[in-house]
Amino acid sequence: MSTYNIIKVNATKSTNDKVKMLIKSKKINNLDIISAKYQYKGRGQQNNRWFSSYGNNLLCSLYLKLPNDFNSPLFTINFAATLSVLDTIRFFNDKKSLIKWPNDILADNNKISGILIENTFKNNFVNYSIIGVGINVNQTNFRKIRNSTSLKNLCNKNFDVDNVLNELLKNYQSYFQRIKDITYLSEKFNQNLYGKNNCKFLYNEKVFDGKVDKVLNNGNLVACLETNEPKEFKSSEIKIIF
Numbered sequence: 001m002s003t004y005n006i007i008k009v010n011a012t013k014s015t016n017d018k019v020k021m022l023i024k025s026k027k028i029n030n031l032d033i034i035s036a037k038y039q040y041k042g043r044g045q046q047n048n049r050w051f052s053s054y055g056n057n058l059l060c061s062l063y064l065k066l067p068n069d070f071n072s073p074l075f076t077i078n079f080a081a082t083l084s085v086l087d088t089i090r091f092f093n094d095k096k097s098l099i100k101w102p103n104d105i106l107a108d109n110n111k112i113s114g115i116l117i118e119n120t121f122k123n124n125f126v127n128y129s130i131i132g133v134g135i136n137v138n139q140t141n142f143r144k145i146r147n148s149t150s151l152k153n154l155c156n157k158n159f160d161v162d163n164v165l166n167e168l169l170k171n172y173q174s175y176f177q178r179i180k181d182i183t184y185l186s187e188k189f190n191q192n193l194y195g196k197n198n199c200k201f202l203y204n205e206k207v208f209d210g211k212v213d214k215v216l217n218n219g220n221l222v223a224c225l226e227t228n229e230p231k232e233f234k235s236s237e238i239k240i241i242f
Helices: 015-024 075-093 151-155 162-177 182-191
Strands: 005-012 032-039 057-064 097-100 104-107 110-122 123-135 198-203 206-215 221-225 231-233 238-241
Touching: 005 015, 015 032, 015 057, 015 123, 032 162, 057 162, 075 097, 075 123, 075 151, 075 162, 075 182, 123 162, 151 198, 151 221, 182 206, 198 221
Parallel strands: 005 032
Antiparallel strands: 032 057, 057 123, 097 104, 104 110, 110 123, 198 206, 198 238, 206 221, 221 231
């Protein structure tokens, strides 16, 4: 892949929305990445809000045009992006860091990153993806948000947000070069899942003990609740709680 081009902005509604605006005005190219100091309406999956203090965290969105012959399962993009973020977080700290399905990274059992991927289709194929990533870098106060952490909280020192971005781009380069290798990406993703031994699930408005089995190539979770056999779930049906 070619070199990434970083476009820095001071503040924006959300970096994903900024990419969409630039697409409409034809002012963005493949592998351009928007990096903002602040989002005043940052979003996570299913329109959950993402709160971040000014200038303290990495808030970025990548505009990715996929090869014309890309025909791997759609969740392959999630595998590659999530592994890139996981490796970035592991590079800067030695606490145990894992993937919490469907779109979070945990470090020391607290949320340190969220990922929001939005795909656009043309003739039944993915035309482009917008890969939004938030990594808590130097923020230490998360208001009333439970179970959140940052690199600074984990390591007791400040980090240069640009260095974190550069490491992320190196990992993007590595994983997106293997975007067609679904076997490699799926296996590595599943090796790093949170909840493999045990965790709690919110399902049908009730809390269950259980464990994660794997994530399928369609993005669905296979999990065991209580003593039941493994069952497949969509992200809209079940939630891992911690």
